[in-house]
Amino acid sequence: MSTQTAADFDAILAEAQRRWQSLTAGDRPWIRIGTGLAGEAAGGFEVVAAVNAVLAERQLSANVSEVGTLGLCFAEPLLDVQTPGGPRIFYQNVTPQIAQRIVSQHVAGGEPVAGHVLGYLGEPDAAPEGIPNLNDHPMLAQQQRIALRNAGHIDPSDLYQYIANGGYAALSQALTAMTPDEARQEVVTSGLRGRGGAAFPAGVKWGFLAGNPDPNKYILCNCEEGDPGAFNDRGILESDPATVVEGITIAGYACNANRGYIFIRHGHNQPIDRTRAVIEQAYELGLLGENILGSGFSFDVEVALTGDSYVSGEETALMEAIEGKRSMPRYRPPFPAQVGVFGKPSNINNVKTLAYVPEIIARGGEWFASIGTQPDPDNRINGSSGTAILCLSGDINYTGLIEVPLGMTFRQVLFDMAGGVPNGKRMKLLQTGGPLGGVLSASDANLDLILDFDVFRAAGAILGSGGIIVCDEDTCAVDLTRNLIAFCQYESCGKCFPCRMGMSHLLEVLERISNLQGTEEDLALMRNIGENMQAGSLCGHGQLGFNPVSSALRYFGDEFEAHIREKRHTGDCPELLISPRLTRR
Amino acid sequence: MDDATRLLISDAVNNQPQSTVTVLSSLLAVEDAIGYIPREAVEAVALRMDATVNDVWAVATFYPNFRFEPPTEHRIEVCWGPSCHVMGATAIIAAAQDALNLPDEGDTPDGKATLRYNTCLGACAHAPVMAIDHHLAGRITPESARERIATALESGAAH
Numbered sequence: 001m002s003t004q005t006a007a008d009f010d011a012i013l014a015e016a017q018r019r020w021q022s023l024t025a026g027d028r029p030w031i032r033i034g035t036g037l038a039g040e041a042a043g044g045f046e047v048v049a050a051v052n053a054v055l056a057e058r059q060l061s062a063n064v065s066e067v068g069t070l071g072l073c074f075a076e077p078l079l080d081v082q083t084p085g086g087p088r089i090f091y092q093n094v095t096p097q098i099a100q101r102i103v104s105q106h107v108a109g110g111e112p113v114a115g116h117v118l119g120y121l122g123e124p125d126a127a128p129e130g131i132p133n134l135n136d137h138p139m140l141a142q143q144q145r146i147a148l149r150n151a152g153h154i155d156p157s158d159l160y161q162y163i164a165n166g167g168y169a170a171l172s173q174a175l176t177a178m179t180p181d182e183a184r185q186e187v188v189t190s191g192l193r194g195r196g197g198a199a200f201p202a203g204v205k206w207g208f209l210a211g212n213p214d215p216n217k218y219i220l221c222n223c224e225e226g227d228p229g230a231f232n233d234r235g236i237l238e239s240d241p242a243t244v245v246e247g248i249t250i251a252g253y254a255c256n257a258n259r260g261y262i263f264i265r266h267g268h269n270q271p272i273d274r275t276r277a278v279i280e281q282a283y284e285l286g287l288l289g290e291n292i293l294g295s296g297f298s299f300d301v302e303v304a305l306t307g308d309s310y311v312s313g314e315e316t317a318l319m320e321a322i323e324g325k326r327s328m329p330r331y332r333p334p335f336p337a338q339v340g341v342f343g344k345p346s347n348i349n350n351v352k353t354l355a356y357v358p359e360i361i362a363r364g365g366e367w368f369a370s371i372g373t374q375p376d377p378d379n380r381i382n383g384s385s386g387t388a389i390l391c392l393s394g395d396i397n398y399t400g401l402i403e404v405p406l407g408m409t410f411r412q413v414l415f416d417m418a419g420g421v422p423n424g425k426r427m428k429l430l431q432t433g434g435p436l437g438g439v440l441s442a443s444d445a446n447l448d449l450i451l452d453f454d455v456f457r458a459a460g461a462i463l464g465s466g467g468i469i470v471c472d473e474d475t476c477a478v479d480l481t482r483n484l485i486a487f488c489q490y491e492s493c494g495k496c497f498p499c500r501m502g503m504s505h506l507l508e509v510l511e512r513i514s515n516l517q518g519t520e521e522d523l524a525l526m527r528n529i530g531e532n533m534q535a536g537s538l539c540g541h542g543q544l545g546f547n548p549v550s551s552a553l554r555y556f557g558d559e560f561e562a563h564i565r566e567k568r569h570t571g572d573c574p575e576l577l578i579s580p581r582l583t584r585r
Numbered sequence: 586m587d588d589a590t591r592l593l594i595s596d597a598v599n600n601q602p603q604s605t606v607t608v609l610s611s612l613l614a615v616e617d618a619i620g621y622i623p624r625e626a627v628e629a630v631a632l633r634m635d636a637t638v639n640d641v642w643a644v645a646t647f648y649p650n651f652r653f654e655p656p657t658e659h660r661i662e663v664c665w666g667p668s669c670h671v672m673g674a675t676a677i678i679a680a681a682q683d684a685l686n687l688p689d690e691g692d693t694p695d696g697k698a699t700l701r702y703n704t705c706l707g708a709c710a711h712a713p714v715m716a717i718d719h720h721l722a723g724r725i726t727p728e729s730a731r732e733r734i735a736t737a738l739e740s741g742a743a744h
Contacts, residue, residue, distance in 0.1 A: 041708035041723030073710030228666025228705040261605075266613050266650060267719070268707060302603050305613055307648025310704065324607020324634070326647040391709065393668040399710035431667055467709075469668050483670045487704055493647075574675035578665045578702060 009172045009293055012285055013163060020164035025085040029062045029107050032088075034078040034152065036069040036238040036270055037231065038400070042076035043095065050096035051079075054103040062107055068239020068270070070152025072139060073400035075118055078152075081106050087122025090134055139398045139417050144371065146387055147355035148403045151239035156274040159281035162242035168287060170361035171246050174253055175295035178361075184210060184254035187357065189365030191372075191385035196222055196313075196350030197433070197464040197540070199384070199453040208337035209255040209347040217257035218346040221248050221354055222318060223264045223271060226310035227434035228487065230467030232389045233351035235401045237264065237271035240355075242278045245301060247354030249288065250361055252299040255347055260301040261322055262351075265308065276303050310435075310491035314539045315348045317493065328495040329539035352389050352466075372406035373452045384452045388466060392418050395425065395472040404451070411447040414470065425472040429556070431480065432469075433462030435487045436544040438551035439477060442470075460551045462544075476571030477556035478563050482510040484548040486578065492541060499542025502533035506549065511577055518564040523553065586625055593618045594626045598633045608634050608644050612651060620656035652699075658742035659698040661685065661734060662716040668709035673726075677713050678702065680727035684734040697738055718743040 023030050031051060035044040048066060055062055070078060075092035079099060082088040089112050091102060102113050112128060119134030120127050127133070134140060145151070154161040162168070174183045188203030209217055221244060225233040237244060248260045264272050279301055282288040290298045304322050306312045312320075312327030319341040321327035340346020360368045368386050375383035384406040390413065393399050397419030404413060414420065414427065421427045427442040438461030440446045449459055456463040471480065489503035509526055512518050530546030537543045553560060559570040597618035598611050611630040615622055627641045634641070645651045663681050665674045685693055685700055692699045706714045711723025715730060717737045725733075737743075 037707040037721060038710045038723070041706075041711040041714055041721040043722075045720075073708075076711070225707075226705055228664075229668045229709050231707055231709055234707055269719075300604075302605060304603070304605060305610065307609060307613065307650040308704070309648055321609060322605070322607075324609040324611075324644065326644055393709040393712055394671045401710075435667065469671060469709075471671050475671055480667065480671065483665070483667055487666060490704060576675050576679055578670075578675060578678055 008286065009168065012168075016160040016163035019160050023063055023161075024082060027084060029084065030082045031062055031064045031107065032067045032080050032082075032152075032155075033064070034069055034076050035066040037234060037268070038069055038073040039076045039078070040270070042093070044077040046096050047077045047079060047094050047099045050099040051103055054100050055107075058104070058108060060103065060108055065155040067154065068151050068156050068274075069235050069401055071143075071148060071235070071401035071403075072118075072137070072398070074398050078118070080121075082122075083110060087120045087126050087128075089120050089128070089131065090118040091116045092118040138419060139400065139402060142408070142412065142417055143403050144387055144405050145403045146359050146368075147236060147243065147352055147389055148239070148401070149359070150243065151235065151401075154240065156239050156241055157277040159242055159278045159285065162240065162278070166362070167242055167358070168246055170358040171250055171253075171287065172293060174250055174361050175293050175297060180210065180254050180256055183250060183361060186361055186365040187254065190356075190360045190368035191365075191383060192353065192356055192360060192368065193384060193453060194350060195352035195389070195466070196348075197462060199463075202349060202353050205349075206251065206255050206347060208335070209257065209345055212337060212345040214345050216259070216344045217255060218341050218344055219248050219251045219255065219257045219260040220315075220318065220322070220341065220346055220348040221260065221262040221351060222313060222315070222348055223262060223351045224306055224309075224313040224318060224321075225351075225465070226265065226308070226313060226491065227465045227467050229393050229431065229469040230391050230434055230465040232391050232401055232466050234268055234271045235391070236351050236355050236389075237262075237275050241271070241275040242282075243355045243358055244351055245275070245278055245282055245288070247357035248301060248349075249292070249299050250357050251347070251349065251354060253297050257347070258299060260299065261304045261341070262301065263304050263306060263318055263322060266305040267308075272303060272305070279303065309493065310487075311493040311539070311541050314541065317539065318348065319346065326493070328493045331538070356386060373450065380458075381452065381454045384454070388451045388463065390466045390468055392468055392470065394431075394470040395421050395427075395475075396470040397422050406451045408451050409447065410449050410451070413451070414447070414468075418470075421470065421472045423472075425474070427470060428473045429471040429475055429477060429480065430468060431471065431484070432456070432467065433464035434467055435484045435491075436540065436547055437462040437464055437467075439481060439484070439548055439555065440551065441555040443555075460547075460554055462547070474572045476569060476573045477552050477559045478510070478514055479571065479573045481548050481552040482507070482514050482577070485510050488541070488545050488548070492545075496536070496538040496542060498533045498536035499538070499545060502529050502537075502542060503545060505529050506546070510549075513560060513563050514573060514577060516563055516567045516569070518560075520564065522564060523560060526553075586623060590619060590623075591625065594623075594629050598626070598629045606634075608636055608641055609648070612641070612645055616651055621652045621654060623653070654692075657692050657696050657699045659737045660701065660716075660718055660743070661698055661737070662701045662703040662706065663730070664703045664706045664712070664714045666703075666705040666709070669713040672712040674713045676727050677715060677725050677730050680730045681715070681734060684731045698734070
């Protein structure tokens with residue numbers, strides 16, 4: 001039994017602040033290097049090795065931290081140097097050779113290396129001449145970072161750094177000054193809607209679990225992010241896992257639950273290792289486990305791993321995977337709040353949803369509700385509060401992860417912030433919401449869409465997971481649709497036949513059309529298959545699985561007809577059609 | 586099967602650090618330890634979890650993580666998810682097939698390498714992406730894919 005009290009949190013905070021002070025204004029420089037998944041893909045680990053080698057060789061002392069992503073993925077590997085008490089100077093697209101020069105010249109001599117600097121963060125009066133403020137970069141200028149507030153700034157594996165930057169104040173406040181119901185009410189007031197795709201109000205969902213008197217209840221955090229083009233859940237867990245651990249603990253308190261699982265795909269090592277590291281430290285500091293901060297509330301959290309399975313992101317399939325079985329969805333009812341994982345009442349939230357919770361408790365539900373779009377019942381708009389965490393990839397100048405207030409337009413995000421399409425090409429197509437989402441044309445009307453869950457749904461797309469893949473004029477809408485259905489076919493779990501057979505059949509037809517062998521009847525045939533999948537499938541994978549085709553037909557029907565009637569391609573269609581053989585069936 | 590491998594399997598199955606131990610977590614632990622799931626491992630997991638051998642096979646054959654023959658020396662994965670597809674993954678896959686002289690996914694006959702297509706390696710902002718021995722590399726071109734594969738094949742076995 002922990003003997004921690006609320007007063008002990010003040011001692012933890014004081015220690016955290018002492019350590020932070022020593023890092024940022026101590027006797028040695030602090031070098032932070034992006035080694036999230038994008039950082040790794042760009043060569044971040046080679047940069048870390050080069051920096052450490054030069055420091056050792058020249059016998060220089062500096063703190064070196066691997067951080068997550070600032071979201072400016074296009075600039076990875078991103079390295080920044082903070083000399084004691086000074087601003088942070090950021091370097092973009094750093095190679096091991098550039099890193100060696102940065103250490104010799106900037107770390108050792110205090111002179112920034114020209115030509116690779118992206119900008120600075122810190123007090124303007126301390127900034128070196130000629131270096132722009134990084135916050136003025138178009139990709140950062142209009143962001144409002146709540147869930148990503150610490151991403152790229154703190155060492156994600158060090159809980160003290162999270163606490164020094166305001167972490168765990170919310171949990172401490174909830175445990176000492178709020179009843180569980182008051183904490184939940186704050187989330188209801190915030191209007192927070194689930195960020196996993198369904199956009200259901202999170203506080204209301206918590207209420208289903210809170211009302212269940214069972215003494216053993218679970219909070220499940222879903223990071224089974226198989227969505228190609230969406231990397232925000234992994235981005236949060238590899239950059240600031242502690243906000244999710246604090247969020248799930250608050251959710252546990254608000255729902256009177258006693259156990260939590262954070263569910264991550266095997267092999268995504270940065271999110272897994274960093275989340276496990278902060279959970280371990282939270283136990284050591286008495287912020288998890290028995291009698292947290294002397295409140296009488298006890299909560300345990302662990303990371304559970306799944307195999308490669310897109311469907312295990314579905315809430316009941318996820319429970320099957322946590323139990324160690326095939327991740328196939330269950331029949332409902334009973335619903336998870338009655339019978340969930342291991343037969344116990346459970347609540348499932350997405351990583352992003354839980355990442356907002358600490359700030360909602362600390363700053364109030366009203367504050368969060370004031371951000372985003374307001375309800376408009378006449379147009380069936382329920383209002384979407386807070387921010388959208390978007391992943392930008394494809395044919396776009398600034399790829400990466402951004403957090404913007406809901407209510408911004410697509411155009412603002414794609415052109416003002418992300419810099420539009422490279423090489424002077426035309427933006428043709430936007431793929432949103434993962435493979436089950438939509439294929440939208442980049443028409444003026446669609447670019448004027450505002451980021452809002454209901455507005456997107458009305459346009460035939462899903463804001464959902466926040467993935468946006470941008471395609472230029474060379475992309476063929478039919479070929480992309482075939483790729484999306486090949487993904488959905490590969491990932492169908494096979495439990496119910498409308499999805500299992502429907503996906504295979506759709507892929508067969510789309511391959512035929514792509515090979516210019518489609519017939520007039522094929523469009524009606526696909527619609528027929530789609531209707532059956534929608535009506536007869538057990539889970540969202542089959543129910544929504546026709547979305548890519550229906551939205552592509554809606555916006556790019558002429559391209560399908562060109563393939564079928566004129567036997568003509570409408571973009572760069574590869575001859576090799578990739579449809580994996582080693583499927584799970 | 587040699588005793589050392591048997592010991593690795595037993596250690597992986599019986600000494601898992603997390604508190605919730607399941608059939609799936611045990612299989613993942615074995616895969617991490619020896620790179621494949623031999624029949625002996627299925628039996629060890631069944632024994633540990635009080636499950637039937639059939640139950641364990643059911644899980645092992647569902648997730649594409651698992652292979653049932655000893656691993657080759659190098660694992661080459663190329664992403665074909667939509668982000669990578671749009672940025673030219675098909676040409677990367679063609680280059681990888683060519684470099685490994687394979688017509689499709691699978692193992693090279695000399696046991697040097699395995700080619701796998703992956704649905705999302707998670708670094709979409711740096712598409713197209715490949716992974717060699719679980720190390721990600723982004724903004725790949727057909728030429729750099731060939732070079733990276735050649736470098737891996739020249740280096741010693743990763744396992």
